[in-house]
Amino acid sequence: MLRTDPASVRTGAVHPEIRLEGISLVYEAGGSTVLALEDLDCRFAAGKVTAIIGPSGCGKSTMLQITRGFMQASRGTLSFIGPDGQPMPHPPRMATVWQSFNLFPWRTVEDNVAFGLEMAGVAAAERRARAHEALRLVDLAGFERKYPGQLSGGMRQRVGMARALVMDPDVLLLDEPFGALDAQTRLVLQEQLAAMVDRTGKTVLLITHSIEEAVLLADTVYVLTARPGRVAAEVVIDLPKPRSVASTHDPRYAGYFERIYALLKSEVLRSMHGEPGGA
Numbered sequence: 001m002l003r004t005d006p007a008s009v010r011t012g013a014v015h016p017e018i019r020l021e022g023i024s025l026v027y028e029a030g031g032s033t034v035l036a037l038e039d040l041d042c043r044f045a046a047g048k049v050t051a052i053i054g055p056s057g058c059g060k061s062t063m064l065q066i067t068r069g070f071m072q073a074s075r076g077t078l079s080f081i082g083p084d085g086q087p088m089p090h091p092p093r094m095a096t097v098w099q100s101f102n103l104f105p106w107r108t109v110e111d112n113v114a115f116g117l118e119m120a121g122v123a124a125a126e127r128r129a130r131a132h133e134a135l136r137l138v139d140l141a142g143f144e145r146k147y148p149g150q151l152s153g154g155m156r157q158r159v160g161m162a163r164a165l166v167m168d169p170d171v172l173l174l175d176e177p178f179g180a181l182d183a184q185t186r187l188v189l190q191e192q193l194a195a196m197v198d199r200t201g202k203t204v205l206l207i208t209h210s211i212e213e214a215v216l217l218a219d220t221v222y223v224l225t226a227r228p229g230r231v232a233a234e235v236v237i238d239l240p241k242p243r244s245v246a247s248t249h250d251p252r253y254a255g256y257f258e259r260i261y262a263l264l265k266s267e268v269l270r271s272m273h274g275e276p277g278g279a
């Protein structure tokens with residue numbers, strides 16, 4: 001799956017802290033408006049995994065789009081803080097695994113993975129070599145010439161992951177990256193992702209619906225309110241690393257799980273009943 005050989009560590013990488021301060025986002029469509037995020041404050045620590053969990057429709061993907069720079073917040077500021085504690089003059093290298101992994105059906109697996117490199121003007125031979133390496137990292141060596149339609153959902157999701165890893169980003173933005181995987185593959189990939197992050201120190205933002213995944217992978221978990229999304233709670237996960245399935249047997253694991261579950265349950269109920277803030 002996500003192999004973790006040292007050869008893939010890029011030197012000179014800068015892993016920033018990301019700050020969202022007072023972020024609000026209003027969608028305007030067909031004369032009506034939707035307040036998706038309201039006064040959201042989050043920090044994604046440098047070289048750490050921050051998980052975001054919250055009811056469906058609370059604005060998680062919207063928050064990722066804003067962080068990625070694909071969408072402008074209606075209010076508030078987004079900043080990237082470098083190792084010197086100062087705002088970076090340019091956004092860092094970011095790559096995203098989107099919720100719907102958006103593969104091009106007419107391109108081969110290899111050409112899907114190499115797409116970002118092609119856009120960046122990387123020469124064909126290097127593109128090919130890097131795409132093959134990224135596919136090897138997600139255990140898909142040998143599938144280079146296949147088309148997405150010839151793969152299972154889980155394999156397509158791993159192509160999506162390879163497409164992000166191939167860019168060797170400083171910031172990895174993951175929108176439910178393991179949602180379409182079977183439970184066993186998901187566990188293995190989660191462990192491998194945890195190891196890769198520990199080793200490379202990338203700043204990772206992980207959106208997930210899974211409390212287990214959030215506690216297993218994250219250093220900090222933000223629980224968001226029902227829409228409009230705001231921070232309901234920030235939970236620091238102080239479990240030893242490296243984490244693995246064995247971490248779920250740590251007595252503290254159950255405590256984190258229950259705390260996040262209780263927070264999430266009240267927000268989900270609020271969104272289902274359309275109470276104020278959840279409408």
Ligand SMILES: Nc1ncnc2c1ncn2[C@@H]1O[C@H](COP(=O)(O)OP(=O)(O)OP(=O)(O)O)[C@@H](O)[C@H]1O
Nearest residue numbers: 027029034036055056057058059060061062063227
């Ligand atoms: N382009 C759009 N125009 C209008 N409303 C939108 C648009 N995109 C999203 N929304 C609304 O904004 C809210 C937040 O959407 P978003 O996709 O960020 O939620 P989410 O937390 O990622 O949900 P899920 O957990 O289901 O993926 C939702 O209520 C959604 O209906």
Ligand SMILES: [Mg+2]
Nearest residue numbers: 060061062099
């Ligand atoms: Mg979403």
